[in-house]
Amino acid sequence: MMGSMGRLLDGQAVAAAIRADVLPGVAEFTSGAGRPPGLGIVLVGDNPASEIYVRNKVRSGTESGVWVDLQRLPATASIDDLLAVVNRLNISERHDGILVQAPLPEAMGRHAAQRVFDTIDPDKDVDGFHPANVGRLVQGRAHLAPCTPSGVIELLDRSDIPIARRYAVIIGRSDIVGKPMAMLLLQRDATVTICHSRTADLPEVASRADILVAAIGRAGFVTRDFVKPGAAVIDVGINRVSDRATAVSLFGPSSPRLADFDRRGSVVAGDVHPEVAGIAGALTPVPGGVGPLTIAMLLKNTLAAASARRGGR
Amino acid sequence: MMGSMGRLLDGQAVAAAIRADVLPGVAEFTSGAGRPPGLGIVLVGDNPASEIYVRNKVRSGTESGVWVDLQRLPATASIDDLLAVVNRLNISERHDGILVQAPLPEAMGRHAAQRVFDTIDPDKDVDGFHPANVGRLVQGRAHLAPCTPSGVIELLDRSDIPIARRYAVIIGRSDIVGKPMAMLLLQRDATVTICHSRTADLPEVASRADILVAAIGRAGFVTRDFVKPGAAVIDVGINRVSDRATAVSLFGPSSPRLADFDRRGSVVAGDVHPEVAGIAGALTPVPGGVGPLTIAMLLKNTLAAASARRGGR
Numbered sequence: 322m323m324g325s326m327g328r329l330l331d332g333q334a335v336a337a338a339i340r341a342d343v344l345p346g347v348a349e350f351t352s353g354a355g356r357p358p359g360l361g362i363v364l365v366g367d368n369p370a371s372e373i374y375v376r377n378k379v380r381s382g383t384e385s386g387v388w389v390d391l392q393r394l395p396a397t398a399s400i401d402d403l404l405a406v407v408n409r410l411n412i413s414e415r416h417d418g419i420l421v422q423a424p425l426p427e428a429m430g431r432h433a434a435q436r437v438f439d440t441i442d443p444d445k446d447v448d449g450f451h452p453a454n455v456g457r458l459v460q461g462r463a464h465l466a467p468c469t470p471s472g473v474i475e476l477l478d479r480s481d482i483p484i485a486r487r488y489a490v491i492i493g494r495s496d497i498v499g500k501p502m503a504m505l506l507l508q509r510d511a512t513v514t515i516c517h518s519r520t521a522d523l524p525e526v527a528s529r530a531d532i533l534v535a536a537i538g539r540a541g542f543v544t545r546d547f548v549k550p551g552a553a554v555i556d557v558g559i560n561r562v563s564d565r566a567t568a569v570s571l572f573g574p575s576s577p578r579l580a581d582f583d584r585r586g587s588v589v590a591g592d593v594h595p596e597v598a599g600i601a602g603a604l605t606p607v608p609g610g611v612g613p614l615t616i617a618m619l620l621k622n623t624l625a626a627a628s629a630r631r632g633g634r
Numbered sequence: 635m636m637g638s639m640g641r642l643l644d645g646q647a648v649a650a651a652i653r654a655d656v657l658p659g660v661a662e663f664t665s666g667a668g669r670p671p672g673l674g675i676v677l678v679g680d681n682p683a684s685e686i687y688v689r690n691k692v693r694s695g696t697e698s699g700v701w702v703d704l705q706r707l708p709a710t711a712s713i714d715d716l717l718a719v720v721n722r723l724n725i726s727e728r729h730d731g732i733l734v735q736a737p738l739p740e741a742m743g744r745h746a747a748q749r750v751f752d753t754i755d756p757d758k759d760v761d762g763f764h765p766a767n768v769g770r771l772v773q774g775r776a777h778l779a780p781c782t783p784s785g786v787i788e789l790l791d792r793s794d795i796p797i798a799r800r801y802a803v804i805i806g807r808s809d810i811v812g813k814p815m816a817m818l819l820l821q822r823d824a825t826v827t828i829c830h831s832r833t834a835d836l837p838e839v840a841s842r843a844d845i846l847v848a849a850i851g852r853a854g855f856v857t858r859d860f861v862k863p864g865a866a867v868i869d870v871g872i873n874r875v876s877d878r879a880t881a882v883s884l885f886g887p888s889s890p891r892l893a894d895f896d897r898r899g900s901v902v903a904g905d906v907h908p909e910v911a912g913i914a915g916a917l918t919p920v921p922g923g924v925g926p927l928t929i930a931m932l933l934k935n936t937l938a939a940a941s942a943r944r945g946g947r
Contacts, residue, residue, distance in 0.1 A: 435775075451769070452766050453765050453766045454765075455772050455773065456765030456766055456767065456768030456772070457769075459772060459809065460765060460809055485832060486832050494820055503816075504813075507813075510830070510832045512832075512834065512839060513827065513828050515816070515826050517820075517823070519798060520825040521799050526801075
């Protein structure tokens with residue numbers, strides 16, 4: 322039995338609004354610099370999900386007037402091959418931003434991603450993962466903040482969901498989402514709790530949140546008992562479900578999403594169980610929630626990096 | 635009416651144990667390098683509290699076999715004068731660690747401290763305040779972590795207070811204590827909440843903590859109603875109280891601390907009200923709690939910086 326539906330937060334619409342805000346800046350930069358802002362994207366191997374993410378980033382950038390340079394490396398590339406590409410983009414005049422698509426092939430070793438982040442010029446680090454940029458974020462003076470958590474802030478702001486003095490709970494402590502999300506919410510005067518796989522009594526802690534951010538990578542993990550009635554629930558998870566029983570338990574036997582599953586053999590689900598729509602005050606869908614925001618913020622960061630490089634900051 | 639007393643956590647004893655652990659490393663470094671680890675301390679002006687802190691750091695370092703080079707600048711020094719000293723210590727072979735004592739004179743401007751932290755060679759940054767070191771701390775790979783929060787972790791460990799799966803609440807979100815404390819507790823698998831001046835219903839949030847860290851700089855702010863019976867309470871505050879009525883309300887009319895006040899005209903108090911001793915399971919005193927730990931961790935960081943520089947990490 323479902324309660325009344327909470328408001329669905331339309332990530333597509335907010336992402337379009339962010340892109341619209343970025344457009345004049347791109348045009349201004351392009352006419353001033355005599356070239357468009359340049360974004361180098363490095364894709365290693367042929368992970369199907371990465372192919373889709375990268376395709377969306379290339380399309381969105383190109384549509385916004387950014388020059389996107391996709392550099393591909395085979396799955397057999399070494400970490401040194403990858404770092405050589407990064408170093409080439411670091412010294413390039415035309416590349417203002419650099420993004421290396423995760424995940425990297427396991428053969429590159431456990432610390433490959435970290436070595437890449439350490440190598441990218443912090444001024445071109447549009448993902449905001451270089452330790453110097455992470456430190457500046459903590460100190461409240463980031464010029465390039467990680468795209469997903471800063472996209473969530475934009476979504477809350479543009480959806481008129483107040484942050485200051487509210488109680489925010491983040492499930493997940495990744496460097497990419499959980500920790501920077503905590504820092505950004507804290508800077509906006511939320512009281513912030515970070516939970517994780519070893520948190521005791523997680524549903525109880527989560528159910529105190531006015532703003533609940535799920536970023537754990539487990540389909541449907543956040544159920545009704547995690548959610549205070551009326552809370553804003555932000556679903557950062559993008560999980561591919563290829564088990565039909567799981568898909569049924571998430572979407573129910575008569576959902577159009579299950580029809581999708583039967584056509585394609587899999588379906589994408591967030592970290593938040595669909596039943597939460599019946600109790601949340603506001604909820605981001607998956608897909609169409611946080612995902613588009615991440616890409617919009619990438620464009621915003623690319624323009625910021627380009628302008629800062631040109632302005633000599 | 636006071637309940638039974640919680641255990642007092644003896645910061646002096648734990649600091650002595652940390653120093654004892656550092657001593658063999660100092661001796662080994664000194665015989666290998668032909669010189670002791672070197673710590674440059676820069677003191678600007680003549681703030682009386684800073685004089686005491688610096689004197690303790692110099693004494694503790696010297697007693698542990700570290701070469702401590704105290705560089706003084708007058709209160710009228712400019713930020714450029716200060717940065718010139720820092721740059722000189724950056725390139726010095728004999729200085730492995732550099733510490734600029736806070737606070738800086740207000741005339742240096744609002745961003746003076748940040749400019750200093752940005753200038754110190756990250757490999758010599760024994761305070762752990764350079765953005766690159768802050769970023770590495772967040773990423774769980776700090777080689778130089780801020781002294782006060784890492785001292786608190788040592789205190790908890792050496793007092794057999796478990797951290798993993800416990801609920802920790804930090805009151806205060808400074809770059810020096812609150813935020814790095816959150817990151818260190820998170821890395822040890824605590825569930826962590828950061829509160830601050832704009833937190834709604836602070837006593838209620840604080841009173842859920844198994845581990846409560848007070849770092850706000852307000853004498854006696856944390857009263858009984860902030861504390862769950864049996865919680866470990868860590869008092870990071872060092873506040874000078876020069877109002878007699880406040881001293882009476884903190885320590886009671888017949889306390890030896892009040893006699894101290896009447897002799898000296900002021901007394902030092904923590905952020906935690908003394909009445910909390912009647913409800914906490916464990917509590918750090920002020921003075922003699924976290925303060926000595928901070929200095930012990932400074933020596934540990936100095937040795938770590940010296941060893942890393944020599945070893946080429």
